[in-house]
Amino acid sequence: MSSLYLDRKELAVKLDGQALALYEAGQKKGTVPLHLLDRVIVRGNIQLESRVLGALTQRNIGFLVLSGRSTEATAMLAAKPHGDAVRRLGQYRMSLSDEARRPLAKWLVLAKLRGQQRLLQDALAARPDLRKPLTGALNTLQGIGGTLRGDAFGVSLSELRGYEGSAAAACFGAYRHLFADSLNFTGRKKRPPPDPVNACLSLGYTLLHYDAVRACHWVGLDPMLGFYHDVSFGRDSLACDLMEPLRPLMDQWVWHLFRERRLRAEHFSDDKGRCLLNKEGRQRFYGFYESQVGSARRLLRRYGYALADRLRPEAEG
Incomplete structure (x- = not known):
């Protein structure tokens, strides 16, 4: 399992089956299979489909948003809580x-x-x-x-x-x-x-x-x-x-x-x-x-x- 850092202007992330599709200025630049990911770290103003958050949560993939002006976290999804x-x-x-x-x-x-x-x-x-x-x-x-x-x-x-x-x-x-x-x-x-x-x-x-x-x-x-x-x-x-x-x-x-x-x-x-x-x-x-x-x-x-x-x-x- 690995981490995906998304730190680029004009980047959009969409769900493409069992993968994340990355678009830059409207052009598809590649895909990242969800099963390879443990966490996604985003910095700045990146467009994100709501379906992406659902897919990350369902697969217990963490999600962290860093401010574009500082190093502080502005939003996060951690993991599904333990059932006990x-x-x-x-x-x-x-x-x-x-x-x-x-x-x-x-x-x-x-x-x-x-x-x-x-x-x-x-x-x-x-x-x-x-x-x-x-x-x-x-x-x-x-x-x-x-x-x-x-x-x-x-x-x-x-x-x-x-x-x-x-x-x-x-x-x-x-x-x-x-x-x-x-x-x-x-x-x-x-x-x-x-x-x-x-x-x-x-x-x-x-x-x-x-x-x-x-x-x-x-x-x-x-x-x-x-x-x-x-x-x-x-x-x-x-x-x-x-x-x-x-x-x-x-x-x-x-x-x-x-x-x-x-x-x-x-x-x-x-x-x-x-x-x-x-x-x-x-x-x-x-x-x-x-x-x-x-x-x-x-x-x-x-x-x-x-x-x-x-x-x-x-x-x-």
């Missing part, structure tokens, strides 16, 4: 209990810490000239991890978020040194992303978040009820939870894209302070993302199934 509603009952009960949420949240923060440490250790091996900032951040992460692992009474959710925030600040404080000064990357900035690194991080996190939403639906959990992120209007809190340990992996992929010069300054443009990937840059990003993300998607489902198994006895009790 008992899992969701257990999730609803867990979401109301800080005692039930705390051990899961602690595991998540420690898993993210391990990912951040791997990222910085790999960076140190590749950039020994940056030993001072990288080892400083590694020492901070090691200290936070030791504190959390040694805690016998259980820190509160707000304290866990404080530790996670301190770890993220330390990691990004060192991470920014990995990029050329010409990229103007000084730290994580989201809306709008002002530089090429932030533009790539935002796009990558959006794609990874969608894969996390799909994983939630696949295993029968509500993506909006998390255990680390509180319930917030319009936020897929559980999807945010599941992808949190994988953020350092995305950070590493973005570093490699620039380190290996797969992406360069000519692949970006500035639009009133918003940094945008151009068409060639997006193609390069999509290709690299798909070449790397398979293991992350499997991990997301593994996390989801592990959580669902943990919730079921609670729901039946």
